[in-house]
Amino acid sequence: MKSGYVPEVLSPEWTDYELIDCGGFEKLERFGRYVTVRPEPQAIGRKSLPEGEWERMATAVFRRDANSEERGKWLLRPGMPEQWYIAYRYRDMTLRMRLGLTSFKHVGVFPEQAENWKFIYDNVRVMQARLGREPRVLNLFAYTGGASLAARSAGADVTHVDSVRQVVTWSRGNMEASGLDGIRWVVEDAMKFVRREVRRGRRYDGIVLDPPAYGRGSEGEKWMLEQDLAGMLECCACLLSAADGFLVLNLYSMGLSALLAKSIAGQSFPVPSSEQFGELFFPDRAGKLLPLGVFYRARYGTGWGK
Numbered sequence: 001m002k003s004g005y006v007p008e009v010l011s012p013e014w015t016d017y018e019l020i021d022c023g024g025f026e027k028l029e030r031f032g033r034y035v036t037v038r039p040e041p042q043a044i045g046r047k048s049l050p051e052g053e054w055e056r057m058a059t060a061v062f063r064r065d066a067n068s069e070e071r072g073k074w075l076l077r078p079g080m081p082e083q084w085y086i087a088y089r090y091r092d093m094t095l096r097m098r099l100g101l102t103s104f105k106h107v108g109v110f111p112e113q114a115e116n117w118k119f120i121y122d123n124v125r126v127m128q129a130r131l132g133r134e135p136r137v138l139n140l141f142a143y144t145g146g147a148s149l150a151a152r153s154a155g156a157d158v159t160h161v162d163s164v165r166q167v168v169t170w171s172r173g174n175m176e177a178s179g180l181d182g183i184r185w186v187v188e189d190a191m192k193f194v195r196r197e198v199r200r201g202r203r204y205d206g207i208v209l210d211p212p213a214y215g216r217g218s219e220g221e222k223w224m225l226e227q228d229l230a231g232m233l234e235c236c237a238c239l240l241s242a243a244d245g246f247l248v249l250n251l252y253s254m255g256l257s258a259l260l261a262k263s264i265a266g267q268s269f270p271v272p273s274s275e276q277f278g279e280l281f282f283p284d285r286a287g288k289l290l291p292l293g294v295f296y297r298a299r300y301g302t303g304w305g306k
Contacts, residue, residue, distance in 0.1 A: 007258040008278035010295070012114035016086040019282040020057065022290045023047035028054055031099055031107060032086040037061040038105050040290070048286035062105045074101045085177065088146075090118050093153040096177040097144065098170065108144045108170065112280040112292040113210070116248050117150035119297055120208065123246045124154035127205055130244075130303055135205035138197075138239065140190045140232075141215075145171030145183075147208045147248070152180050156206070161186045161193050163217045189217025191228060194235040206246045207236050213253040225253055230264060237268040244301025250280070252293035261296035272298035 018030040022043040029036050037058045047054070059080040064072040076082075086109070088095045095117075099108045120137070127135040134157040139148045144167060148160040152175070162168050165187045175183055186193060190211070211232070215223040233249075240247065247269065251261055262277040275298040281291045 008276055009281055009289075010115045010278060011281050011283060012112065012118070014088060014111060014114055016088065017111040017114075019284045019290060021047055021049045021054070021284050021286065022288060027290065028057065028284075029111075031109075032084060034059045034080060034084060036107065038107075039064065042291055045288060048284065048288065060101060062101075064105075071103050072105060073103065076101075088114055088117070090114075090121060090150075093117075093121055093150060094178065095146065095149045095153070095174070097146065097149075097174045098177065100170075109146060110143070110210075110252075110292070112282060113146055113250065115280055116208070116250060116295060116297070117146055119246075120147055120150045120206065120248060121154045123206065123299065124151050124156045126304065127244070127246075128155045131205070136203070137206040137208065138204040138236075139208045140194070140236075141209060141211045142171065143167060143210065145174050147210070148183055149175060149178055149180060151206065151208075152183055153178070157184075158182075159184045159186060159204075161188060161190050163187065163189050163215070163221075189219065189221040189223075191223065191232060191235070192217065192221065194232065194239060198235050198238045202239060203241050204239050204245070205241050206248075207240055208248040209233075209236065210250040210252075225251070225256075230267065233265060233268040237270075240269070240300065244299070244303045246299045247297065249296040250293055251295075256294060258294040258296065261294050265296050265298065269298065270300055272300050273302060273304055274299050 016032045020028040023046045027040040035057045059077045061075045083100045124135050137151040137156040138159050140161050142160045142162045148158050152158045168185050168187050213225045258277040277296040279291045280293045281289050283289050
């Protein structure tokens with residue numbers, strides 16, 4: 001993986017997930033056996049399938065409340081459960097994750113992140129062989145834990161940080177369903193946690209960040225991506241191993257680019273030995289490409305080889 005200045009586009013292969021169609025600011029997705037319709041601000045083109053086909057296929061449709069831009073409710077067809085499991089497989093890794101229909105349209109997984117899970121898994125394996133110990137990986141804004149599970153599956157000592165206790169409980173259930181154990185769970189505001197870790201002189205071999213555009217900590221702390229990301233990355237640069245390490249940064253906010261992710265990471269971290277940056281996406285059945293976030297991934301130090 002060589003450094004370059006042309007952004008890449010990456011799309012995971014996942015048997016239990018499919019983007020069937022997108023357009024009209026909605027997406028039609030299959031998660032295992034079930035098909036959902038959800039709002040999607042980046043689905044600005046036209047739908048390829050007729051509305052009647054969307055209605056026929058969908059087993060759950062999210063509709064926003066009239067007085068809210070975020071909350072809403074799900075309309076379910078008979079036989080559609082409110083919770084179910086899907087699996088993700090890569091090399092020797094098999095993850096099982098519980099999905100659920102939340103009032104914020106989310107279902108418990110961001111499928112495009114599977115491309116980053118592969119990167120995390122592969123790099124933890126390399127580091128474990130080189131270091132002769134469990135690499136220490138920090139997952140911030142960790143949600144339901146896909147990246148934490150990937151790191152743990154590869155043999156990492158994982159610290160999982162999220163400010164929402166219910167989400168951390170969800171993550172723990174995913175760990176147990178995947179036949180894993182040993183992840184350290186922290187319910188706390190991510191910025192408060194990293195500042196304390198810096199004061200303690202802690203070091204990690206890998207750091208993963210998937211921050212929201214806006215959020216609140218467990219004690220009401222406010223997070224604003226544009227205002228707070230630079231400070232967060234400065235703290236993370238202090239926490240990353242001085243010898244070698246890897247960074248995964250994912251951003252999902254309208255108007256933010258992969259070049260910006262690369263630039264802001266470069267202001268805090270040393271020159272990487274290798275890097276990738278670009279967009280995560282899925283194609284639908286008609287071949288339309290739906291962008292679902294930008295990423296920056298880097299490895300630091302000289303121990304990675306070629």
